Amino acid sequence: MRLNKLALAALTALAVGAAAxxxxxxxxxxxxxxxxxxxxxxxxxxxxxxxxxHEGYFGSYDTNSVQRGxxxxxxxxxxxxxxxxxxxxxxxxxxxxxxEARWPNPNDNLVVKEIAAMFQIDGVDPDSxxxxxxxxxxxxxxxxxxxxxxxxxxxxxxxxxPDLSVMAKARHGxxxxxxxxxxxxxxxxxxxxxxxxxxYNAYFAGDTASSWSGDPRHKPPGGFxxxxxxxxxxxxVTFDDGTPSTKEQMARDVATFLAWASDPxxxxxxxxxxxVLAYLAILALLAFVSYRRIWRxxxx
Amino acid sequence: MSGPSTYExxxxxxxxxxxxxxIVRLAYDSFIxxxxxxxxxxxxxxxxxxxxxxxxxxxxxxxxxxxxxxSTKDAFASVERIMRDIDYGWLIRNIHATGASMFFLAVYxxxxxxxxxxxxxxPREMLWILGVVIYGLMMATAFMGYVLPWGQMSFHGSxxxxxxxxxxxxxxxxxxxxLMGGPAIGDATLNRFFSLHYLLPFVIAGVVILHIWALHVxxxxxxxxxxxxxxxxxxxxFHPYYTVKDxxxxxxxxxxxxxFVFYFPNALGHADNxxxxxxxxxxxxxVPEWYLLPFYAILRAxxxxxxxxxxxxxxxxxxxxxxxxxxxxxxxxxxKVRSMRYRPFARQMFLGFVIASIGLGFCGANDPxxxxxxxxxxxxxxxxxxxTGATTSEIFDDFxxxxxxxxxxxxxxxxxxxxxxxxxxxxxxxQILSAYYFLYFLVILPVLGVIEKPKPRPASxxxxxxxxxxxxxxxAPAGAAAPQAAE
Numbered sequence: 193m194r195l196n197k198l199a200l201a202a203l204t205a206l207a208v209g210a211a212a213x214x215x216x217x218x219x220x221x222x223x224x225x226x227x228x229x230x231x232x233x234x235x236x237x238x239x240x241x242x243x244x245x246h247e248g249y250f251g252s253y254d255t256n257s258v259q260r261g262x263x264x265x266x267x268x269x270x271x272x273x274x275x276x277x278x279x280x281x282x283x284x285x286x287x288x289x290x291x292e293a294r295w296p297n298p299n300d301n302l303v304v305k306e307i308a309a310m311f312q313i314d315g316v317d318p319d320s321x322x323x324x325x326x327x328x329x330x331x332x333x334x335x336x337x338x339x340x341x342x343x344x345x346x347x348x349x350x351x352x353x354p355d356l357s358v359m360a361k362a363r364h365g366x367x368x369x370x371x372x373x374x375x376x377x378x379x380x381x382x383x384x385x386x387x388x389x390x391x392y393n394a395y396f397a398g399d400t401a402s403s404w405s406g407d408p409r410h411k412p413p414g415g416f417x418x419x420x421x422x423x424x425x426x427x428x429v430t431f432d433d434g435t436p437s438t439k440e441q442m443a444r445d446v447a448t449f450l451a452w453a454s455d456p457x458x459x460x461x462x463x464x465x466x467x468v469l470a471y472l473a474i475l476a477l478l479a480f481v482s483y484r485r486i487w488r489x490x491x492x
Numbered sequence: 493m494s495g496p497s498t499y500e501x502x503x504x505x506x507x508x509x510x511x512x513x514x515i516v517r518l519a520y521d522s523f524i525x526x527x528x529x530x531x532x533x534x535x536x537x538x539x540x541x542x543x544x545x546x547x548x549x550x551x552x553x554x555x556x557x558x559x560x561x562x563s564t565k566d567a568f569a570s571v572e573r574i575m576r577d578i579d580y581g582w583l584i585r586n587i588h589a590t591g592a593s594m595f596f597l598a599v600y601x602x603x604x605x606x607x608x609x610x611x612x613x614x615p616r617e618m619l620w621i622l623g624v625v626i627y628g629l630m631m632a633t634a635f636m637g638y639v640l641p642w643g644q645m646s647f648h649g650s651x652x653x654x655x656x657x658x659x660x661x662x663x664x665x666x667x668x669x670x671l672m673g674g675p676a677i678g679d680a681t682l683n684r685f686f687s688l689h690y691l692l693p694f695v696i697a698g699v700v701i702l703h704i705w706a707l708h709v710x711x712x713x714x715x716x717x718x719x720x721x722x723x724x725x726x727x728x729x730f731h732p733y734y735t736v737k738d739x740x741x742x743x744x745x746x747x748x749x750x751x752f753v754f755y756f757p758n759a760l761g762h763a764d765n766x767x768x769x770x771x772x773x774x775x776x777x778x779v780p781e782w783y784l785l786p787f788y789a790i791l792r793a794x795x796x797x798x799x800x801x802x803x804x805x806x807x808x809x810x811x812x813x814x815x816x817x818x819x820x821x822x823x824x825x826x827x828k829v830r831s832m833r834y835r836p837f838a839r840q841m842f843l844g845f846v847i848a849s850i851g852l853g854f855c856g857a858n859d860p861x862x863x864x865x866x867x868x869x870x871x872x873x874x875x876x877x878x879x880t881g882a883t884t885s886e887i888f889d890d891f892x893x894x895x896x897x898x899x900x901x902x903x904x905x906x907x908x909x910x911x912x913x914x915x916x917x918x919x920x921x922x923q924i925l926s927a928y929y930f931l932y933f934l935v936i937l938p939v940l941g942v943i944e945k946p947k948p949r950p951a952s953x954x955x956x957x958x959x960x961x962x963x964x965x966x967x968a969p970a971g972a973a974a975p976q977a978a979e
Contacts, residue, residue: 249755354767358572361763362763409872457582461583461757465754465755487736
């Protein structure tokens, strides 16, 4: 009996270990919906006051913030970064920032139509057959700002601005990383040489070792990137809801928008999770009771 | 334990069918009436769980294949499209991706269980070997499946593995070319991986049938390792006793599964796989999925050549060897006693083996050269070429002092200041644990079987159950489904 307990303890440890292994081993993996405090380049990421509403088991996106973030993306980031996995209609689908119950079909959504029309999309004139640029429709995808990657590199000092569709999933820290990156363009510490066309950022997932002339044990965190600080001054965007557009506010909103863009089904997913888990819990209980009943008279 | 069949067809149709294709009889004998030891604990419930896993993977996989595009240009976007635009695509894809990890969790536990209770011993060697075959097929399937989303880890992980295979002497390069379908990983590779990834689960299903067949000849082992003596006293029919117990375990397993699918869908993956594959840009750390990490650690543990054999080849050999050794486990363990319950020393060694295996997983996740703990604070080392021509390195605590010394050197010395670390490396831990892994199989098990004095075993399953409950009187199981009579 005691032996059995020992074995059980060992194997329980194994099971727990096996379950914990992926979590611990991949301590840097992006969390479910972005966000969460993660050490990047040796120091904690920044987080907005109040944290991220979309984190946690029941967290949902802050719709106002996603709406504002959509505007920051459109007015600031979209000149360099595409969002090719998203269509305009996604903005008006359930869980999207501009979803409204009166427009169950996102293609009827007037706000979405208006936003789509602000973008110029490559197309073909239906009358003449001439290629050209046309105002976007809800069914169109967000356009790539550059005709091709080579051109994009040439105008950005050799660096390719990455597509932002899944950015929040593709970096450790998710929304927290994007937020920190936006606010992390601090003056480089003395002893750090910044190459022309490059910008020091204390949160960029890079390395400063080769440009640091000081004690290598204390190299500054972060790295260099070709993107100039996109949200360098307050008031770049005028928010429709009157929220003051400080740098922090814009950074927070664009990060929330990109978190949504990376995982637009998060709210549906978490909601369904509650019912699935509740169902399984009841089923487990019933199964256990049946098990006890059936085995009642069998010594085992 | 295929005894005489007790199935009696009742309806006209089943009577007719039974004399032509006794398939109902087969199912009845295998899953209803099958005599199963009554003392099985929850570690024995994973057969049912694994069957559920296989079905889930095949069903979700078939649906995913309806939308997936196996092309280097479209694969990444097609997976994202499934997540965004296909009805419930996010659910199906999360289940499939999480399901792979769950499948491995559910296969590792009964593998360890089998090692502890000696389930591989005579007369169940074939059963065990077929299990190892299934495990190998699972690894191949999972590896190819991980390549399909065509993220950075997909691409660079597959590059690592195909290179390993290429390192096998003589046949390696040919196998590698066939695997890749060309000189480099590209469209041809992706297409054949997709094709094989679709095929292999059905091969697994075939081997599972053989596995169940091989189980049903000797019957289940049990925690005491004592064979069934009297089917009436020692066993209960599979249904309803084990259908309900396995059913309960399956539901509990599904709860863990669902928690991952709905709340941590990305926790088992890697952020870099959300970046589309770029052959020209290698990620800083290439790591496989968690379930392959122990083998990755063994591969990287070998950093030294042995005679004329290069380190890389030894690493590859040990990595494959660590899996192949499982095939001969029934013959390496020389003990006549199945269950380690009655082998006090072997039990300790087994605990060490479990710890080594999990520890190797952690080693695989960490860079071998990083430190687990430091022996001392980091210092600085100034490396330069002295006037004598010898490479010299001096250790400094203070950066200013190191810099002053550097400035005093002639420019021809080519001095550079680096961090000098001293501590216990992950590499060393993986070497120690890898050594234990192989020692366990090659030395400990064979020797222990000869020298260890096992404790007395119960006379029968019924006996051990009685002892456990401390009841002296032999109780009779009641209930219509338990026909055992009181003696």
